[in-house]
Amino acid sequence: MSGRCAACKNQRRRCPSDCIFAPYFPANDPQRFASVHRIYGGSNVGKMLQQIPPYLREQAANTLYYEAQCRIRNPVYGCVGVISKLSQEISNTEIALSQIETQIDCHKNQVQQAKAESKFNVLSTIEAESNFDVLQGQSSSATEFHMPSQLKWFNKNSDFQ
Numbered sequence: 001m002s003g004r005c006a007a008c009k010n011q012r013r014r015c016p017s018d019c020i021f022a023p024y025f026p027a028n029d030p031q032r033f034a035s036v037h038r039i040y041g042g043s044n045v046g047k048m049l050q051q052i053p054p055y056l057r058e059q060a061a062n063t064l065y066y067e068a069q070c071r072i073r074n075p076v077y078g079c080v081g082v083i084s085k086l087s088q089e090i091s092n093t094e095i096a097l098s099q100i101e102t103q104i105d106c107h108k109n110q111v112q113q114a115k116a117e118s119k120f121n122v123l124s125t126i127e128a129e130s131n132f133d134v135l136q137g138q139s140s141s142a143t144e145f146h147m148p149s150q151l152k153w154f155n156k157n158s159d160f161q
């Protein structure tokens with residue numbers, strides 16, 4: 001009887017060669033079967049495994065064990081407690097991500113604006129310089145042109161003093 005699986009050992013029965021539990025609940029891990037037995041009942045676990053195609057039974061046994069552990073640790077929420085905690089973390093992270101994306105967009109806009117402004121400043125400096133040349137050219141001729149009349153006006157006013 002030393003070759004019994006953990007389930008058959010726990011249930012104090014003979015372990016048949018085609019035991020549904022044996023591949024998933026080895027004798028060297030009695031806690032694994034004890035957990036699912038405590039939450040679902042050993043015979044229910046056997047029935048659940050029987051309804052699942054053999055190639056998926058290992059996964060099913062693993063998740064039943066995980067769910068049972070969660071239910072033992074958290075009798076109120078079980079694995080739903082883990083799911084809702086992770087779901088909340090995802091939601092918080094998505095909010096944080098969208099805030100960071102907004103900040104990145106804002107910084108990109110600032111950089112583009114700064115680039116545009118520095119281009120504008122260079123252009124306006126060039127423009128201002130060329131305008132200055134034009135103005136200088138204009139003003140020199142304007143000074144030459146207006147100076148006599150201004151002098152005349154000044155002289156005219158000074159006549160009254």
Ligand SMILES: [Zn+2]
Pocket residue numbers: 004005006007008009014015016019020021022
């Ligand atoms: Zn067995």
